[in-house]
Amino acid sequence: MLEGLKVVEMATYIAAPGAGGILADWGAEVIKIEPLSGCPMRYTMANVGADHLKGSPIFDLDNRGKKGLAINTATPEGVAAVKRLVEDADVFITNVRPGGLERAGLDYDSLKEINPRLIYASVTGYGLEGPDRDRPGFDIAAFYARSGVGWLQTVKGGEPVSLRTGIGDHTTSMATVGGILAAVFERQTTGKGRLVEASLLRAGIYAAGSDTAVQLRYGKLGSTKTRHEAIQPISNFFKTRDTWIVIVPRQGSTDWTAICKVIGRPELETDPRFDTPKNRRANAAELVDILDAAFIQHDLAHWREKLDAEDMIWAPLLRPADVFADPQARAAGAYVEVPEEGGGEGTYLSPASPIRFPGADDGPKGPAPVLGEHTIDTLKASGFSDEEIEGLRKAGAIG
DSSP states (O other), X not given: OOTTXXXXXXXXXXXXXXXXXXXXXXTOEEEEEEOTTOOGGGGHHHHTTOTTSOSOHHHHHHHTTOEEEEBOTTSHHHHHXXXXXXXXXXXXXXXXXXXXXXXXXXXXXXXXXXXXXXXXXXXXXXXXXXXXXXXXXXXXXXXXXXXXXXXXXXXXXXOOOOOOTTHHHHHHHHHHHHHHHHHHHHHHHHOOOOEEEEEHHHHHHXXXXXXXXXXXXXXXXXXXXXXXXXXXXXXXXXXXXXXXXXXXXXXXXXXXXXXXXXXXXGGGGGOTTTSSHHHHHHTHHHHHHHHHHHHTTSOHHHHHHHHHHTTOOEEEOOOHHHHHHOHHHHHTTXXXXXXXXXXXXXXXXXXXXXXXXXXXXXXXXXXXXOTTTTHHHHHHHTTOOHHHHHHHHHTTSXX
């Protein structure tokens, strides 16, 4: 789909490489530039004491199908090499902090002089302006904690719960891809590139936008309650005999009637404790106890039949291993086969990119590159002579 789109990615960790990874899945040529030591995510398994395991699934997910270059941009020669690669690129993606880019001459203003058609995607923790523009920011800090998402996920009176790896990063990756492709579309008319600015902070604030909008409009916001204090007690998690399920009633619907029917308690519909949303909220603890006592009596298969018969919105709370066994996840194209890295002949399963294009080749175009695997070939394809490449090696710009 994106064949012919040349992307130069100078980034580490997850959010920015994730954006490049989606573009690579969709057919773009993505040239990944890493420091000579490699992206830290290459070593995730070793860093958690699991270096006996092959590969690094977190790194591989975001970097499959890319061409891998190792260039030392702390050297003038390395910076010059990056600039030459950018001369005919369509997109440049980076998560290097703004001050460092400006000092190296790899900021947007510098690169647009080389290539006015360049779409320059900056992915940072906190944005390109303001006092914290150069502050480092992983997703648990910038996306989760500082944006308000973490507070919203913390039950009142409870301790904060951490964010699992990459959730805020990949949310930002998807947003970044949208911004890049919007700029590609604009360039078809104007012939000019532009700066695309993504930040973990802004993505987090938008991800929590429903609550943020209420806070901004009314100047106040309810805290996250326990199950027994829920504003809508039937919008809740309930334990069945073998797992948890979540029920999500429609706004302004007759789902209260349906719930009473599902659990075999039709008399509750007109019970004065529960006959209006206001009364259900006032008596939430009592109602949740009643529902808990009903749902624990039967297993998931029983409640699936009952809830589906009433066209309720619900879902089981699945572990990732259960999700993999879910036939609907497979039918939705949630997993793809990826070739093994380093010339291996096997394949392994990995999450698919977030959007499906039926009938198109939107899967991995190859494995994640070994560190520096394509450095020499890519430099030669970009017009570097053997003498220039040797000069880069002597200067410590490449390995």
